[in-house]
Amino acid sequence: MAYTLNINGVRHTVDVDGETPLLWVLRDTLDLKGAKYGCGGGMCGACTVHINGSPARSCVLPVAGVVTAAITTIEAIGDTPVGKKVQEAWLAVDVAQCGYCQPGQIMAATALLTSKPKPTDAEIEAHMNGNICRCATYNRIRTAIKMAAGEIA
Amino acid sequence: MNQIMNHQSPMTSRVTSRRVFLKASAAAGGGLLLNFKLAPLSAAAANTPETAYGAFIRVAPDGIVTIAAKNPEIGQGIKTSLPMIIAEELDVDWKNVRVETASVSEEKFGLQSAGGSTSIPRNWDNMRRVGAAGRQMLVEAAAKTLRVPASELTTASGVVTHAASGRSLTYGEIASKAAVVPVPDLKTVVLKDPKTFKIIGTATKDVDGPAIVTGKPLYGIDVSVPGMLYATYEKSPVFAGTVARANVDEVKAMPGVRHVIVVPGTLAPGATRLNSGLSGGVAIVADSWWQAVTARRKLRIEWNTPASVSQSSEGFAARAAELAKQKPEMSIRRDGDVDAAFKGAAKIVEASYSYPFLAHACMEPQNATAHFKDGKLEIWSPTQNPGAGRGIAAKALGVAEKDITMHMVRAGGGFGRRGANGNEMCAEAAWIAREAGAPVKLVWTREDDIRRDTYRPGGFHNFKAGLDAQGKLIALSDHFVSYGSNGNFANNAAMGGNIFPAEFVPNLDFGASLMPLGTPTGSLRAPGSNALAFVFQSFLDELAHASGRDPLEFHLDLLKERRAKAAGGGDDGRAAFNPERMTGVLKLVAEKAGWGKRTLPANTALGLAYYFSHSGYVAHVAEVMVNGPNPTPRNVKVNKIWVVADVGGHIVNPSGAENQVQGAVLDGIGQIMGQAITIARGATVESNFDAFPLLRINQAPPVEVHFLRTGNNPTGLGEPALPPTLPAIANAIFAVTGKRLRDLPLSKSPGASV
Numbered sequence: 001m002a003y004t005l006n007i008n009g010v011r012h013t014v015d016v017d018g019e020t021p022l023l024w025v026l027r028d029t030l031d032l033k034g035a036k037y038g039c040g041g042g043m044c045g046a047c048t049v050h051i052n053g054s055p056a057r058s059c060v061l062p063v064a065g066v067v068t069a070a071i072t073t074i075e076a077i078g079d080t081p082v083g084k085k086v087q088e089a090w091l092a093v094d095v096a097q098c099g100y101c102q103p104g105q106i107m108a109a110t111a112l113l114t115s116k117p118k119p120t121d122a123e124i125e126a127h128m129n130g131n132i133c134r135c136a137t138y139n140r141i142r143t144a145i146k147m148a149a150g151e152i153a
Numbered sequence: 154m155n156q157i158m159n160h161q162s163p164m165t166s167r168v169t170s171r172r173v174f175l176k177a178s179a180a181a182g183g184g185l186l187l188n189f190k191l192a193p194l195s196a197a198a199a200n201t202p203e204t205a206y207g208a209f210i211r212v213a214p215d216g217i218v219t220i221a222a223k224n225p226e227i228g229q230g231i232k233t234s235l236p237m238i239i240a241e242e243l244d245v246d247w248k249n250v251r252v253e254t255a256s257v258s259e260e261k262f263g264l265q266s267a268g269g270s271t272s273i274p275r276n277w278d279n280m281r282r283v284g285a286a287g288r289q290m291l292v293e294a295a296a297k298t299l300r301v302p303a304s305e306l307t308t309a310s311g312v313v314t315h316a317a318s319g320r321s322l323t324y325g326e327i328a329s330k331a332a333v334v335p336v337p338d339l340k341t342v343v344l345k346d347p348k349t350f351k352i353i354g355t356a357t358k359d360v361d362g363p364a365i366v367t368g369k370p371l372y373g374i375d376v377s378v379p380g381m382l383y384a385t386y387e388k389s390p391v392f393a394g395t396v397a398r399a400n401v402d403e404v405k406a407m408p409g410v411r412h413v414i415v416v417p418g419t420l421a422p423g424a425t426r427l428n429s430g431l432s433g434g435v436a437i438v439a440d441s442w443w444q445a446v447t448a449r450r451k452l453r454i455e456w457n458t459p460a461s462v463s464q465s466s467e468g469f470a471a472r473a474a475e476l477a478k479q480k481p482e483m484s485i486r487r488d489g490d491v492d493a494a495f496k497g498a499a500k501i502v503e504a505s506y507s508y509p510f511l512a513h514a515c516m517e518p519q520n521a522t523a524h525f526k527d528g529k530l531e532i533w534s535p536t537q538n539p540g541a542g543r544g545i546a547a548k549a550l551g552v553a554e555k556d557i558t559m560h561m562v563r564a565g566g567g568f569g570r571r572g573a574n575g576n577e578m579c580a581e582a583a584w585i586a587r588e589a590g591a592p593v594k595l596v597w598t599r600e601d602d603i604r605r606d607t608y609r610p611g612g613f614h615n616f617k618a619g620l621d622a623q624g625k626l627i628a629l630s631d632h633f634v635s636y637g638s639n640g641n642f643a644n645n646a647a648m649g650g651n652i653f654p655a656e657f658v659p660n661l662d663f664g665a666s667l668m669p670l671g672t673p674t675g676s677l678r679a680p681g682s683n684a685l686a687f688v689f690q691s692f693l694d695e696l697a698h699a700s701g702r703d704p705l706e707f708h709l710d711l712l713k714e715r716r717a718k719a720a721g722g723g724d725d726g727r728a729a730f731n732p733e734r735m736t737g738v739l740k741l742v743a744e745k746a747g748w749g750k751r752t753l754p755a756n757t758a759l760g761l762a763y764y765f766s767h768s769g770y771v772a773h774v775a776e777v778m779v780n781g782p783n784p785t786p787r788n789v790k791v792n793k794i795w796v797v798a799d800v801g802g803h804i805v806n807p808s809g810a811e812n813q814v815q816g817a818v819l820d821g822i823g824q825i826m827g828q829a830i831t832i833a834r835g836a837t838v839e840s841n842f843d844a845f846p847l848l849r850i851n852q853a854p855p856v857e858v859h860f861l862r863t864g865n866n867p868t869g870l871g872e873p874a875l876p877p878t879l880p881a882i883a884n885a886i887f888a889v890t891g892k893r894l895r896d897l898p899l900s901k902s903p904g905a906s907v
C-alpha cells in the first residue's frame with residue numbers, strides 16, 4: 001500500500017506493507033542509512049528518530065502509524081540549532097569508537113536538550129539509558145551532552 | 154589459532170624482523186606517489202611482482218597528503234592512528250592529511266587484521282620508516298632544486314627550508330621532483346627524535362567523525378549494490394545441524410519473496426569450528442529485508458541434529474564438579490613439589506571459580522553483501538580480517554581466492570567476532586548470491602547474531618594454595634576444567650603455563666581436564682586473559698586476606714619473588730613479563746586512587762587487580778558501594794575506576810587511547826554484572842539484549858585513565874585494560890561485604906536471587 005511520509009521536511013511516498021517498521025523504510029526504501037539496526041525490539045536505541053520532536057524507536061514503529069507525523073532523522077538533525085550543537089560537541093569530545101550507536105545517541109541527546117537545556121546528571125542518565133553503546137563511550141557521551149548544554153567548554 | 158597457547162618469539166623481534174619495501178613514482182595528476190608493502194611474516198617477499206605494491210602515500214602539488222589506512226577499522230581508531238605515525242615522520246601538518254581506506258590485499262599491505270591489539274605494535278616501526286623515507290626524498294629533491302647540500306635543509310609542516318639563504322619550498326612544489334629521487338634504504342633513514350613529535354602523542358580526532366555524527370553510510374550494513382536483493386538465513390539452533398525438511402513452498406508464496414534456498418552446508422559432521430565450513434540452513438531472499446524476515450516467521454524446518462544436542466550449561470557444571478574431584482587429565486606446568494609444600498604449609502586456602510560463555514554482541518549485527526558474476530565474487534563485509542572472509546568463501550563455493558575481491562567496510566564493533574575464527578557470513582552471502590543470481594545483502598537478525606557466535610568459552614578453576622607462617626605464597630595448584638576433546642582444547646579454551654603467579658611461586662601445579670563441546674568458541678577482546686584475570690586475581694586477593702595482609706603490600710612483595718628469568722611469560726606468550734613494569738603501574742594506581750589513604754563512604758571499599766596481556770601492563774582500583782548483605786547487580790554500584798597502563802613510551806593518539814581504555818573497563822563491568830550465554834539442548838538460550846544485557850549509561854562510572862610512559866615500543870590498547878576490571882570489582886565487593894564472587898556473573902550469584 002502507498003504511504004506518504006513527511007521525513008526531514010520532505011514528502012516521500014512509499015509502497016510498502018503498513019506493518020513495515022519505519023526503520024526499514026528509511027534504510028532500504030528511502031536509502032537513509034543513518035538510523036541503525038541494533039536489536040529490532042526497542043531495546044538499544046540505535047534506530048532512534050524523532051517523531052514530532054520526541055525520540056522514538058523506529059524499529060518498532062509500523063509505518064502506517066506515522067503518516068501524519070513530522071519525522072526527523074540523523075541526516076537532518078544538524079539543521080536544528082540543538083542538533084547542530086550536539087553534533088559539534090560529539091566531534092569536539094571525539095566520542096565515537098566504532099560509531100555505530102552514535103546516530104541514535106545524538107538523536108536521543110538532541111531530544112533531551114531540546115526539552116531540558118540544562119539537564120542534571122540524573123536526568124542525563126535517565127534519558128540516555130535506552131541507548132546502548134557496545135563500545136561503552138558513556139564517559140564521553142556525558143561530557144558531550146554537558147558541552148552541548150554549554151556547561152563545559 | 155589459539156591465541157593464548159601461542160608462545161612464540163617476543164614482540165620486539167617480530168616487529169623489527171618484518172621487512173618493508175618501498176617504491177616511488179610520479180602520481181597521476183602530479184606529485185609524489187610512495188607505494189610500499191610489508192613482507193608477509195612468513196614468506197620472503199622480496200621478489201613479489203611489482204603489482205603487489207599498493208598506493209599508500211600521495212603528496213599532491215597542492216601539498217595535500219593522502220594516506221591509505223591499511224587496517225580494518227572496528228572502532229579501535231586505527232584508521233586515524235596509523236596515518237598519524239606516517240604523517241609525523243613525513244613532517245606534515247595533520248590538517249593537510251586525508252585518509253582513504255585501502256583495498257584488501259595481503260600481498261600489498263602485509264597482514265591486514267584487527268585483533269590481539271597488534272596493529273600498532275606491528276606497524277609502529279615500519280610506518281615511521283616509510284614516513285621518514287618520504288621526507289628524505291623530498292629533502293633531496295629540494296637540495297637539488299636549491300643547489301645546496303641536503304644536510305643544510307630542515308623540514309617542518311610540509312615545508313623544506315634552507316635557513317642560511319632564507320629560501321624554502323613546500324612539499325607540494327617539489328613532490329613531482331621527489332618522485333625520481335632514488336628510494337633510500339629504510340634501515341638507515343633518519344627517524345625523528347621522539348621529543349620533537351608533533352602528531353604522535355597529540356589527541357587527534359577520528360577521521361570518520363564527521364561522517365559518523367551525520368549518519369553517513371559507512372558500515373557494512375549500509376552497503377548498497379545496484380540490483381541488490383536482501384536475505385535472511387536460518388541455521389540449525391544446534392551447531393552443525395542440517396536441514397531435513399522445510400516448508401519451502403509456503404514461504405516462497407509470501408510477499409516479496411524471490412527465492413527460498415536450502416543450503417546443504419559444507420561442515421563436516423562433528424565440526425566445532427565456525428570457520429571450518431558453511432553451516433546448513435534455509436535462506437530467504439526478498440525484495441526487502443523486512444519482507445525476508447517476515448516470511449521467515451512462517452518458516453518451519455526439521456533439523457538433522459548432531460549429538461551435541463545433549464549438551465547443556467547445567468550438565469557442564471555438574472561434570473566439571475565431578476572432574477574437579479579427580480586428577481587432571483593433563484599437566485600444563487609443574488614446578489617444585491606442591492604436595493610436599495602443602496603438607497608443610499602453615500595455612501591452606503581452597504576455592505573454586507567459574508565463568509560463563511560470553512557473546513560478542515557487536516553493535517552492528519553480522520552481515521555481508523556478495524555479488525557472484527562470471528565465476529568471480531565480490532564481497533563487502535565489516536570484518537576484522539578480510540583475508541579470512543575471502544578464505545572461507547573460497548572454500549565454501551570452490552572459487553579461487555584470486556577471483557574474490559574483498560571490500561573492507563567500517564565495522565560497528567569487532568571484539569574478536571569478526572576475526573580469523575569468524576567471517577562465515579561472507580561464505581553465506583556468497584552462496585546465497587550465487588544461488589539467487591543477483592547481488593545479495595545478508596543481514597543477520599540480532600537473534601541470529603547472539604545465538605550463533607564464537608563464544609568466549611566458559612571455564613572452571615579449582616585452586617589450592619599454601620601459605621607459610623609469614624603469609625608468603627609457597628605453593629599453588631589449579632585444576633582447570635575446560636572444553637575440548639582428545640587432549641586438545643577447544644578454540645580459545647586453553648590456559649598457558651605462564652599465567653601469573655607462575656614463576657613467582659616455588660611449587661606450582663597447573664593441570665587441566667576437558668569436556669567435549671559442540672558449540673563454537675573463539676576469541677573475545679583480551680582472549681584468555683578476560684577470564685583468567687578474574688580467577689587468578691580474585692584468588693590472589695583471597696590469599697592476601699588469608700595472610701592477614703593488605704592486598705597492595707601482598708602483591709608488591711609477590712612481584713619481587715621471580716624465580717627465574719624465563720624466556721616466555723605473560724598469559725599470551727607474546728612478550729616476557731617484566732615484574733618491575735607491573736610494580737610501577739600498581740604503585741601508581743594505588744597512589745591515584747588513594748589506596749589506604751582515604752576515608753570512604755559507608756558500605757564502600759576499594760578493590761585492586763592487575764594483569765599483563767597483549768604486552769600491556771595494566772592495574773585497576775575499583776571503588777564499589779554495596780547496599781545490602783548479598784551483592785546483586787541492583788545493589789552493587791561501581792563509583793569509579795582508576796586505571797594505570799604501561800603500554801610503552803608513546804601513546805600514538807591519546808584521545809583514542811583514553812576512549813579505548815574507558816571502553817574496555819566498562820565492557821568488563823557489563824560482563825561481571827549480568828552477561829552469560831547459557832547452553833540448553835545443545836543450543837544457545839539467550840537471543841537479544843533483554844537476556845544478554847549490555848552495559849547502559851546508568852551503570853557506567855567515571856573511568857580515570859593514566860598512562861605510565863616507559864621506554865618501550867608502544868603496544869596495543871584495545872584489550873589489556875579489560876581483564877583487571879572484573880577482579881578489581883569482585884575484590885572490592887569482598888572488601889565491603891565479606892562475600893566472595895566466585896561464579897560469574899553477579900546476576901546469577903546466589904545472593905541475586907534472594
Ligand code: FES
Nearest residue numbers: 038039042045059
Ligand atoms: S534497533 Fe531499535 S531499539 Fe534497537
Ligand code: FES
Nearest residue numbers: 098099133134135
Ligand atoms: S561507538 Fe560503538 S557502539 Fe557506540
